[in-house]
Amino acid sequence: MAPLKENQIGVVRLGRRPYLEMSASQADLVEARRAGRLGDLLLVLEHPATYTKGRRTEPADLLRSPGHYAERGIEVCDTPRGGKVTYHGPGQLVIYPVIDLRGIGEQPEEVDRIDVAGFVSALERAMTAALTRWEVEAARIEGLTGLWVSRKDPIPDDATAVSMAPGVARGEVRKIGSIGLRISRGISSHGLSLNVSCDLSPFDDITSCGIEQCQVTSIALETGNAPSVDEVGQAVCDELAALLGRDPVPVSPAEIGLGTPVSATA
16 A cells, blocks of 8 residues: 555445454554554444453353353354443444554653543544534543434433433443553554444343443434444544544555445445
């Protein structure tokens, strides 16, 4: 691929890709980024129905037997990212940032340290800003991962897991987006997911992200309508690029060795 300029970030649209294929591809891309063969990238895609188990997943987080998931055609995969188990499937936006974080945000004074918290905040703010385009008001909750929306009053800026526990238990406060990163010697991979129009019922068969009584929602459920996953992906990439001070530029899958994208409707 043509070298990206320092003020650019590549946006790669990948269609629908199997989870394990993309996990292996990300490992290769991280090494290529570290070696300077690639610039910073945002991989935009969907997955077939898949449960992914982060490094902190416990057996009890999967509420059904392996046979139950197999009968429903849902693959269960281990993943090197942080966090616990979550679900990916068609109609859910996934973005994997392969970015050298040593050039991002406020750098800690220690040599070779990076501002992971600042990058996570940028991912949260990008999703939040993108969702406002479809009149969905989302917010983070201190002590709970991801992004949340409320059926009643807006989530306050000082919301905590304790203060929002009653709303979560009643299903009034529901999760719409998740973040689960892997950082390898300063290079990020894995990343975020945002529910656009996906089937939400598979979340009922896991303790999603380790949060008991966690209910989920989507843009489609909140608004009665939904944009395409591609539209939301572009919005999130645009917002994140702006927060990072970069210009988003399209990069084809072939330019990074990932072949022809599979249609999102396949």
